[in-house]
Amino acid sequence: MTVIHDNLEATEAKMRARDVNVYYGDKQAIDSVSIDIPQKYVTAFIGPSGCGKSTFLRSLNRMNDTIASARVEGTIELDGEDIYKSGMDVVQLRARVGMVFQKPNPFPKSIYDNIAYGPKIHGFAEDKDDLDAIVERSLVRAGLWNEVKDRLADSGTALSGGQQQRLCIARAIAVDPEVILMDEPCSALDPIATAKIEELIDDLAGRYAIVIVTHSMQQAARVSQRTAFFHLGKVVEYGRTSDIFTNPLEERTKDYITGRYG
Amino acid sequence: MSPAILFLLALGLALAGWLAARARAWSFRTAEPGVRMAARPTYHAWYVALWIALPMLLFGVLWTILAPNLVNQAVLASPEAASLPAFGFQRDTILSEARNVASGASSAVFNPKAQALVEPFREAMTRYAWIGIAVSLVLAFLGGAWSFLKLKPDFRARTRVERIVMAILLLASLIAVLTTIGIVVSLVFETIRFFGMVNPLDFLFGLHWGPDPMSSAENPDSSRYGAVPLFWGTIFIGAIIAMIVAIPLGLMSAIYLTQYAAPSMRRWVKPALEILAGVPTVVYGYFAALTIAPSIRDIALFFGASNPSSESALAAGLVMGVMIIPFVSSMADDSIAAVPSAMRDGSLAMGATKSETIRKVLVPAALPGIVAGVMLAVSRAIGETMIVVMAASTAANLSANPLEAMTTVTVQIVAMLTGEGSFDHPATLSAFALGFVLFLVTLALNFIALRVVKRFREAYD
Ligand SMILES: Nc1ncnc2c1ncn2[C@@H]1O[C@H](COP(=O)(O)OP(=O)(O)O)[C@@H](O)[C@H]1O
Numbered sequence: 001m002t003v004i005h006d007n008l009e010a011t012e013a014k015m016r017a018r019d020v021n022v023y024y025g026d027k028q029a030i031d032s033v034s035i036d037i038p039q040k041y042v043t044a045f046i047g048p049s050g051c052g053k054s055t056f057l058r059s060l061n062r063m064n065d066t067i068a069s070a071r072v073e074g075t076i077e078l079d080g081e082d083i084y085k086s087g088m089d090v091v092q093l094r095a096r097v098g099m100v101f102q103k104p105n106p107f108p109k110s111i112y113d114n115i116a117y118g119p120k121i122h123g124f125a126e127d128k129d130d131l132d133a134i135v136e137r138s139l140v141r142a143g144l145w146n147e148v149k150d151r152l153a154d155s156g157t158a159l160s161g162g163q164q165q166r167l168c169i170a171r172a173i174a175v176d177p178e179v180i181l182m183d184e185p186c187s188a189l190d191p192i193a194t195a196k197i198e199e200l201i202d203d204l205a206g207r208y209a210i211v212i213v214t215h216s217m218q219q220a221a222r223v224s225q226r227t228a229f230f231h232l233g234k235v236v237e238y239g240r241t242s243d244i245f246t247n248p249l250e251e252r253t254k255d256y257i258t259g260r261y262g
Numbered sequence: 263m264s265p266a267i268l269f270l271l272a273l274g275l276a277l278a279g280w281l282a283a284r285a286r287a288w289s290f291r292t293a294e295p296g297v298r299m300a301a302r303p304t305y306h307a308w309y310v311a312l313w314i315a316l317p318m319l320l321f322g323v324l325w326t327i328l329a330p331n332l333v334n335q336a337v338l339a340s341p342e343a344a345s346l347p348a349f350g351f352q353r354d355t356i357l358s359e360a361r362n363v364a365s366g367a368s369s370a371v372f373n374p375k376a377q378a379l380v381e382p383f384r385e386a387m388t389r390y391a392w393i394g395i396a397v398s399l400v401l402a403f404l405g406g407a408w409s410f411l412k413l414k415p416d417f418r419a420r421t422r423v424e425r426i427v428m429a430i431l432l433l434a435s436l437i438a439v440l441t442t443i444g445i446v447v448s449l450v451f452e453t454i455r456f457f458g459m460v461n462p463l464d465f466l467f468g469l470h471w472g473p474d475p476m477s478s479a480e481n482p483d484s485s486r487y488g489a490v491p492l493f494w495g496t497i498f499i500g501a502i503i504a505m506i507v508a509i510p511l512g513l514m515s516a517i518y519l520t521q522y523a524a525p526s527m528r529r530w531v532k533p534a535l536e537i538l539a540g541v542p543t544v545v546y547g548y549f550a551a552l553t554i555a556p557s558i559r560d561i562a563l564f565f566g567a568s569n570p571s572s573e574s575a576l577a578a579g580l581v582m583g584v585m586i587i588p589f590v591s592s593m594a595d596d597s598i599a600a601v602p603s604a605m606r607d608g609s610l611a612m613g614a615t616k617s618e619t620i621r622k623v624l625v626p627a628a629l630p631g632i633v634a635g636v637m638l639a640v641s642r643a644i645g646e647t648m649i650v651v652m653a654a655s656t657a658a659n660l661s662a663n664p665l666e667a668m669t670t671v672t673v674q675i676v677a678m679l680t681g682e683g684s685f686d687h688p689a690t691l692s693a694f695a696l697g698f699v700l701f702l703v704t705l706a707l708n709f710i711a712l713r714v715v716k717r718f719r720e721a722y723d
């Protein structure tokens with residue numbers, strides 16, 4: 001069903017989804033999706049609203065567990081291990097598969113405590129110096145260090161929207177994840193803040209497997225190497241980003257990227 | 263003039279004004295069909311009606327306060343009053359007896375001297391009643407005429423009515439504030455009288471409480487008015503023992519209800535908890551006195567305490583703690599539920615467990631509401647009387663042993679005011695001083711809590 005381009009270079013799959021169905025009660029939101037999330041690449045999910053991009057993204061770190069009516073079928077593997085198997089440590093999984101949300105959601109704590117939160121609960125830091133080092137490193141990687149280094153005690157919620165979102169990315173980085181999931185991370189930001197985040201994603205790309213849901217075709221084209229086009233709960237087409245945008249094989253993909261619907 | 267009659271009169275006249283004004287406003291329309299009215303006829307009607315009723319009612323309130331004084335003065339000025347004793351208790355009794363007979367509240371006088379004053383009273387009362395009615399009618403007429411003459415097709419009755427409504431609302435909110443101020447002022451007045459008889463330092467720092475209402479009022483023994491045991495009892499029972507029960511239980515039940523309970527469960531338990539808050543405190547008092555206090559004594563005996571009291575601070579505090587659980591849990595519940603779910607998701611997505619998320623993100627973010635609930639609960643506990651009377655006795659005792667009998671400020675206030683003493687005796691007046699200091703203490707507590715919350719709140723918007 002999913003058209004997968006055959007010119008893809010061989011990559012190591014960090015995550016592998018097979019025949020995944022997601023239901024909210026009786027309503028099916030994801031319909032037998034099977035795709036790979038390659039290591040060290042940025043994968044973009046595009047598609048019209050309501051087609052299930054967020055739902056699928058949340059099933060990659062089992063955030064769907066927090067929705068009472070949600071039910072996931074099929075297998076999703078992280079490094080070959082089924083994350084839905086019984087006895088899976090969800091807390092550990094979420095530390096390995098981090099997430100950045102659509103609306104920046106820093107905790108109402110200081111900038112420092114926002115970053116230190118994850119390392120503290122996972123026991124990453126031996127002492128205060130360790131923690132300081134982690135906080136600094138995460139903020140540096142998220143490109144926020146220079147802006148906030150003198151005001152680490154200020155509330156995270158006092159930052160601008162773009163800074164808040166980078167704080168959330170820094171917070172995710174601080175627990176040393178292997179995969180970072182981003183659900184429309186720029187949709188609440190202005191163009192300048194958006195450009196900064198895109199730059200940041202580029203910087204992070206070689207280090208983590210990144211999945212980004214986006215409404216903006218340009219953004220997908222700018223930051224991602226792989227693109228999956230979602231439609232009505234299915235992945236219609238999956239391939240190199242450049243191919244999907246210049247040379248789509250499916251009629252529905254072509255319609256969507258030329259703006260005929262969505 | 264009875265207030266009810268005035269009220270009905272005001273309503274009737276206002277209705278008349280309402281109908282007349284509406285008819286007049288309609289007539290503008292029929293006279294010039296094309297003209298654009300600035301407001302619908304109903305607004306013209308309300309405008310006039312309010313202008314009739316409000317002056318009357320305001321005057322009525324004023325008059326019910328003023329008239330008795332005017333009547334009194336008139337009677338005292340009459341020749342029959344010349345034979346009255348000059349001052350004091352007897353004079354007051356005679357006057358009030360005569361007044362009661364004149365107004366029909368009682369049928370005959372005991373004191374023959376009062377009989378002579380009945381007629382002057384009756385006369386003065388009738389006279390002032392008529393004056394009252396006449397003035398209010400004039401006011402109604404003036405208000406009605408003035409507002410009626412202003413009606414024109416382009417009169418903006420709608421905005422005027424809006425302004426009057428706002429004034430009424432403002433008045434309503436002022437009444438609560440003014441009442442509070444009035445209460446405080448009256449407390450202050452009596453408190454000052456009390457401190458004229460008893461040294462404030464002895465009162466505030468004395469360790470022995472045992473006023474004797476039968477002693478002479480002229481030379482009170484200041485050392486018997488030490489309020490420390492009472493305040494200690496209040497704090498020990500209401501703010502320490504009760505809070506040790508109520509804060510953890512209330513907070514935990516709020517966390518369970520918001521984070522763990524299934525919606526169907528929540529629908530049942532939350533209202534049930536809130537019903538607890540509506541149980542009359544005497545019922546809790548029975549429970550404390552008849553069930554908890556004896557079991558505490560039995561347990562104390564079992565552990566070898568010698569001669570434990572059957573009334574104890576512990577019993578009262580425990581039951582009071584249960585009583586205020588709903589205050590804590592309901593406010594905590596609301597404020598935890600109000601924390602955006604994005605906070606919870608953000609924490610869970612970092613790999614935090616549910617309880618870590620609750621402890622480190624949800625509760626801190628909900629802290630202002632939680633503290634507000636606790637403050638409410640503390641004020642409630644401090645002001646509570648019934649449970650203490652029934653379970654912790656009225657004996658003032660300065661002790662840190664929760665098994666001992668203790669008493670609280672409010673219990674002593676009641677005891678002093680319901681005693682036999684006159685209002686000139688320091689034992690009775692001490693009730694006002696106690697109330698005043700209690701008021702200051704609760705005020706300070708609330709103030710500090712507000713500051714603390716502001717300082718540490720984690721605002722999430
Ligand atoms: N919590 C939920 N409960 C029930 N249905 C949901 C929930 N979240 C999403 N859905 C439904 O699932 C479908 C996919 O939604 P979503 O994954 O949010 O789409 P997208 O992110 O692509 O816009 C939609 O039809 C939406 O209405």
Ligand SMILES: [Mg+2]
Nearest residue numbers: 053054055183
């Ligand atoms: Mg979405």
